[in-house]
Amino acid sequence: xxxxxxxxxxxxxxxxxxxxxxxxxxxxxxxxxxxxxxxxxxxxxxxxxxxxxxxxxxxxxxxxxxxxxxxxxxxxxxxxxxxxxxxxxxxxxxxxxxxxxxxxxxxxxxxxxxxxxxxxxxxxxxxxxxxxxxxxxxxxxxxxxxxxxxxxxxxxxxxxxxxxxxxxxxxxxxxxxxxxxxxxxxxxxxxxxxxxxxxxxxxxxxxxxxxxxxxxxxxxxxxxxxxxxxxxxxxxxxxxxxxxxxxxxxxxxxxxxxxxxxxxxxxxxxxxxxxxxxxxxxxxxxxxxxxxxxxxxxxxxxxxxxxxxxxx
Amino acid sequence: xxxxxxxxxxxxxxxxxxxxxxxxxxxxxxxxxxxxxxxxxxxxxxxxxxxxxxxxxxxxxxxxxxxxxxxxxxxxxxxxxxxxxxxxxxxxxxxxxxxxxxxxxxxxxxxxxxxxxxxxxxxxxxxxxxxxxxxxxxxxxxxxxxxxxxxxxxxxxxxxxxxxxxxxxxxxxxxx
Amino acid sequence: xxxxxxxxxxxxxxxxxxxxxxxxxxxxxxxxxxxxxxxxxxxxxxxxxxxxxxxxxxxxxxxxxxxxxxxxxxxxxxxxxxxxxxxxxxxxxxxxxxxxxxxxxxxxxxxxxxxxxxxxxxxxxxxxxxxxxxxxxxxxxxxxxxxxxxxxxxxxxxxxxxx
Numbered sequence: 001x002x003x004x005x006x007x008x009x010x011x012x013x014x015x016x017x018x019x020x021x022x023x024x025x026x027x028x029x030x031x032x033x034x035x036x037x038x039x040x041x042x043x044x045x046x047x048x049x050x051x052x053x054x055x056x057x058x059x060x061x062x063x064x065x066x067x068x069x070x071x072x073x074x075x076x077x078x079x080x081x082x083x084x085x086x087x088x089x090x091x092x093x094x095x096x097x098x099x100x101x102x103x104x105x106x107x108x109x110x111x112x113x114x115x116x117x118x119x120x121x122x123x124x125x126x127x128x129x130x131x132x133x134x135x136x137x138x139x140x141x142x143x144x145x146x147x148x149x150x151x152x153x154x155x156x157x158x159x160x161x162x163x164x165x166x167x168x169x170x171x172x173x174x175x176x177x178x179x180x181x182x183x184x185x186x187x188x189x190x191x192x193x194x195x196x197x198x199x200x201x202x203x204x205x206x207x208x209x210x211x212x213x214x215x216x217x218x219x220x221x222x223x224x225x226x227x228x229x230x231x232x233x234x235x236x237x238x239x240x241x242x243x244x245x246x247x248x249x250x251x252x253x254x255x256x257x258x259x260x261x262x263x264x265x266x267x268x269x270x271x272x273x274x275x276x277x278x279x280x281x282x283x284x285x286x287x288x289x290x291x292x293x294x295x296x297x298x299x300x301x302x303x304x305x306x307x308x309x310x311x312x
Numbered sequence: 313x314x315x316x317x318x319x320x321x322x323x324x325x326x327x328x329x330x331x332x333x334x335x336x337x338x339x340x341x342x343x344x345x346x347x348x349x350x351x352x353x354x355x356x357x358x359x360x361x362x363x364x365x366x367x368x369x370x371x372x373x374x375x376x377x378x379x380x381x382x383x384x385x386x387x388x389x390x391x392x393x394x395x396x397x398x399x400x401x402x403x404x405x406x407x408x409x410x411x412x413x414x415x416x417x418x419x420x421x422x423x424x425x426x427x428x429x430x431x432x433x434x435x436x437x438x439x440x441x442x443x444x445x446x447x448x449x450x451x452x453x454x455x456x457x458x459x460x461x462x463x464x465x466x467x468x469x470x471x472x473x474x475x476x477x478x479x480x481x482x483x484x485x486x487x488x
Numbered sequence: 489x490x491x492x493x494x495x496x497x498x499x500x501x502x503x504x505x506x507x508x509x510x511x512x513x514x515x516x517x518x519x520x521x522x523x524x525x526x527x528x529x530x531x532x533x534x535x536x537x538x539x540x541x542x543x544x545x546x547x548x549x550x551x552x553x554x555x556x557x558x559x560x561x562x563x564x565x566x567x568x569x570x571x572x573x574x575x576x577x578x579x580x581x582x583x584x585x586x587x588x589x590x591x592x593x594x595x596x597x598x599x600x601x602x603x604x605x606x607x608x609x610x611x612x613x614x615x616x617x618x619x620x621x622x623x624x625x626x627x628x629x630x631x632x633x634x635x636x637x638x639x640x641x642x643x644x645x646x647x648x649x650x651x
Contacts, residue, residue, distance in 0.1 A: 002490070002508070003490045004490050004509045004510065005492075006509035006556075008555075008556075008558075029553070029556075031551075032553060032556065033533055033548075033551050036552075036553065037531075037551070040512075040531060040532070041532075073509055075555075077556070124533065125533075125534075125536070125620050126546070126599070126617070126619075127533065127546055127547055127548045127599065127622075128533050128551070128621065130545050130547050131547050131548070212620065213621065214534055214621065416588035416589055416626065417588055417626065454588065454589065454626075
């Protein structure tokens, strides 16, 4: 089948050394809830030449290529150095190998950034959430990744490390194109830095889905607003599953900033979301439906964040 | 609705007499379930093929979904509700169905138990082939039948334990 | 050839195997260690029949590589209780009629155990949320929730005897 080898580094330093030594044939493993189904869905091949193999199809997010198995699998899921959630200097630091279940239930996150806890809590099912990690959710960069819209709306910073050193990038620069990120070949995500939202901030997260559990989003929306009474000082609107990457709706944000939030304003600004999204038809919904529902859900969550009970 | 074709009939069900006014085309299964509230007999296929509607009429298994109520006027009907003792104590065949995992969704079970009881009355020591043959008119979609067959075998082995309300002894009691 | 020697504690008994990096914990438990009480369903983490406890945490064994379980403890249904000494959850499932075909049961009971370990007094809604990764096609879930709720209310074991 494959000669792929499994390695379990005992420290971050060791993990980076392995990445450096074995790249480009090294692949990181944490929870494995995305990677292992791909391995088993024949999306990976032990053929040395991929010519003529075509597309495996049947994957959850769209049309995908077949890629060769990596030479080594580096398991960073157990590294305590990149696990944990803590407050530090006006930021929340979340380790990349923190499991999604812990993110969903963490008291600090639920207190300061509940939209991230909500996004995490909507992933998969309780068993998946016990293994999946926030680093993995970002690294696999599926357009439907449910921690992505909240992190985008929170202006999170992605912390990266490689054998050459460390760097940070704003999450707005992280997603480039479909399942392609700014991560360099020997790099790995070590954590996220989330600026603690000001006292005047409020947000909400909503995932449109066909079931309450085990459901990939039809469309997902994360909103963060900084408000002075009902006037919006700053807006962040982030969307998932309606474009090749999770993204922010900058036009909606600009239109909201400086305006007094109320029903008609929310609806009018939400219409601007259409210029950012390019949803597809798939088994979970049509492109038309996604356009319609994204606009409605953005408006609803703007009003909800502003504390206004509005009609849909 | 009373029409000129309605008749008054008397059914003795599980030892109790009931006078009922029925239309000529009313089915026994519907009278039992809807008029008498005895929902143990199930409406499965409605065409006499699945056996879920099985009841005993004068001790004989009958498909109540293709039996007219008027046709059993004056007869003794036994449904699954009448199998356990008056105090609710289960018969061996019922207990063995529980022990041997012979019940999953439970839909075939009432008919299956009545037919099992009928078999053991006629043939107290049936072979496996005889058991399987005798329950051919009762379809089960859940269990794959093996648990049902084992339950009947175990019940057969316990024949000596039957209580005074037991099906197998009923003939004896009636004839006394 | 990418082979790895691993040791996994299965219900307290340490067992060794030579595996490839791709072998899943599910495959090793069933095919190498004979733990057939762990079921193979969808193979992609949607149905939950393969649930085991990994160091006490409920996970899909189909999504865990065997190598990831090296040096760790796995609990399967048989590790919870036996017919002679059943776990209160096993007793409760039987008593409440929460088992029909039985295929989801192993994973369901283990998930319930992990749920009650974390939250000994869950509401019905929390129970439903907690088992939302374990699908059952037979029972309609109500009796499963009843069975779990019964144990939550009586952690020392409920009153009724199993037939």
